[in-house]
Amino acid sequence: MALTQDEILADLADIVEEVAGVDKEEVQLDKSFTGDLDVDSLTMVEVVVAAEEKFGVKIPDDAVKDLSTVGDAVSYIEKNQAA
Amino acid sequence: MTARKSVVVTGVGATTPLGGDAPSFWDGMLAGRSGVRMLTEDWAEALPVRFAARIAVEPSELLKPVEIRRLDRSAQFALIAAREAWKDAGFEGKFADPTRLGVMVGSGIGGVTTLLDAYDNLLAKGPRAVGPRTVPMLMPNSPAAYVGLEFDARAGVHAPVSACATGAEAVGHAIEMIRSGRADVVLAGGTEAAIHPLPIAAFANMMAMSKRNDEPERASRPYDVGRDGFVLGEGSGILVLESAEHAAARGARVYAEAAGVGFSADSHDIAQPEPDGRGVAEALANALADADLSPADVKHLNAHATSTPRGDIAEVLAFTKVLGSAAEDVAISATKSMHGHLLGGTGAIESVATVLALHHRQAPPTINIDELDPEITLDIVRDKPRALPEGQIAALNDSFGFGGHNVVVAFRSV
Numbered sequence: 451m452a453l454t455q456d457e458i459l460a461d462l463a464d465i466v467e468e469v470a471g472v473d474k475e476e477v478q479l480d481k482s483f484t485g486d487l488d489v490d491s492l493t494m495v496e497v498v499v500a501a502e503e504k505f506g507v508k509i510p511d512d513a514v515k516d517l518s519t520v521g522d523a524v525s526y527i528e529k530n531q532a533a
Numbered sequence: 534m535t536a537r538k539s540v541v542v543t544g545v546g547a548t549t550p551l552g553g554d555a556p557s558f559w560d561g562m563l564a565g566r567s568g569v570r571m572l573t574e575d576w577a578e579a580l581p582v583r584f585a586a587r588i589a590v591e592p593s594e595l596l597k598p599v600e601i602r603r604l605d606r607s608a609q610f611a612l613i614a615a616r617e618a619w620k621d622a623g624f625e626g627k628f629a630d631p632t633r634l635g636v637m638v639g640s641g642i643g644g645v646t647t648l649l650d651a652y653d654n655l656l657a658k659g660p661r662a663v664g665p666r667t668v669p670m671l672m673p674n675s676p677a678a679y680v681g682l683e684f685d686a687r688a689g690v691h692a693p694v695s696a697c698a699t700g701a702e703a704v705g706h707a708i709e710m711i712r713s714g715r716a717d718v719v720l721a722g723g724t725e726a727a728i729h730p731l732p733i734a735a736f737a738n739m740m741a742m743s744k745r746n747d748e749p750e751r752a753s754r755p756y757d758v759g760r761d762g763f764v765l766g767e768g769s770g771i772l773v774l775e776s777a778e779h780a781a782a783r784g785a786r787v788y789a790e791a792a793g794v795g796f797s798a799d800s801h802d803i804a805q806p807e808p809d810g811r812g813v814a815e816a817l818a819n820a821l822a823d824a825d826l827s828p829a830d831v832k833h834l835n836a837h838a839t840s841t842p843r844g845d846i847a848e849v850l851a852f853t854k855v856l857g858s859a860a861e862d863v864a865i866s867a868t869k870s871m872h873g874h875l876l877g878g879t880g881a882i883e884s885v886a887t888v889l890a891l892h893h894r895q896a897p898p899t900i901n902i903d904e905l906d907p908e909i910t911l912d913i914v915r916d917k918p919r920a921l922p923e924g925q926i927a928a929l930n931d932s933f934g935f936g937g938h939n940v941v942v943a944f945r946s947v
Contacts, residue, residue, distance in 0.1 A: 471599025495665040
């Protein structure tokens with residue numbers, strides 16, 4: 451069963467908190483990974499790999515560069531998650 | 534010609550098998566405690582050596598989860614010890630002039646558990662599972678780099694690597710860095726986190742480790758007739774070294790003068806010490822000359838004494854050769870009997886111990902000598918601490934590493 455946007459956001463926030471040490475309350479759809487959450491390029495790779503495992507999606511490197519906000523990532527996962 | 538800069542020790546930090554900070558490390562030594570325990574991990578069962586000296590306080594109790602995640606265990610130890618040393622020296626936050634702050638922190642093996650865990654992940658889950666922080670975690674300069682980042686050190690961040698001489702070598706190079714005028718303050722020391730089945734199997738197969746599995750707390754027994762090899766430990770020691778001028782200007786508490794260092798290399802064999810102790814003697818003589826000490830000034834030695842049959846004797850022979858009859862008046866402590874052998878971290882925590890011995894005027898004990906090796910004719914401090922004489926005295930800390938690296942650091946009381 452597909453996850454809702456809210457469910458994806460909650461799980462993604464847990465990942466960002468664990469990987470980047472950012473409080474999960476800070477992880478909101480409009481937040482920019484690099485600008486607001488201090489997620490640098492190495493940390494972004496960690497977030498992506500953890501998200502791939504958690505949500506069963508493939509996020510190729512070409513797609514990662516378009517994920518500038520948390521909302522971008524949630525939308526990508528929502529569209530590409532296993533049915 | 535201007536006078537050479539004096540260098541002093543104004544802060545110490547340590548995270549060790551005897552305690553999670555320098556005061557508890559010191560108290561543990563005075564009490565003659567052993568930090569050696571049986572390993573409880575499943576992987577230990579198949580090993581010929583099933584004990585080690587694990588750190589007393591796990592880094593997860595002191596560091597944030599994201600720091601645990603991003604730093605190899607060896608860098609975690611160094612960061613903990615560096616934060617303690619920094620505070621102990623009376624500093625808060627970052628250094629006022631970052632271009633005058635240096636770091637000299639090494640490790641013998643580097644991020645070996647990171648490397649091996651990453652390889653396990655690669656085999657089990659494929660290349661995508663190898664974390665993007667693997668390289669910055671496993672590189673042996675990682676602990677030095679993280680200490681530098683923590684305090685904004687910009688005068689130079691260096692990571693000497695010389696196996697079991699690493700920690701002492703770092704302290705020695707830090708003295709020289711300050712003397713040269715490149716920095717006013719240097720965080721110096723060593724760290725090691727290599728308690729993992731691969732290094733244990735490898736060291737055991739070199740016939741270098743004690744196999745006293747039935748009596749782990751008594752396995753590290755330098756100078757005892759029954760010694761059968763070293764006991765692996767983990768942890769880190771960091772000292773704040775500072776030009777005497779800089780320390781005086783800010784009214785800092787001074788533990789001891791870091792009076793000098795002697796280096797030499799055996800140039801004999803990759804793993805065996807030169808049997809006559811030639812290289813060790815050369816490093817000792819160099820240290821005395823560099824620190825402007827006569828043999829009679831030396832009242833305490835924190836010996837390398839790893840509890841190997843040949844190494845302990847060779848060290849004492851070299852010591853006698855260089856100090857002559859003055860060697861008989863030196864209170865010798867082999868503290869590895871309590872905290873084990875921290876490889877690249879060992880010279881650092883033993884330098885911390887040597888500095889505290891001068892500061893408190895007490896030589897820590899050597900434990901586990903049931904029967905002193907008759908070839909050891911010098912004055913070994915056994916079982917209980919011993920008071921050191923009043924007046925201006927000096928103490929030495931020596932360390933030797935695979936590869937033939939010899940380092941002797943000299944400290945003088947203040």
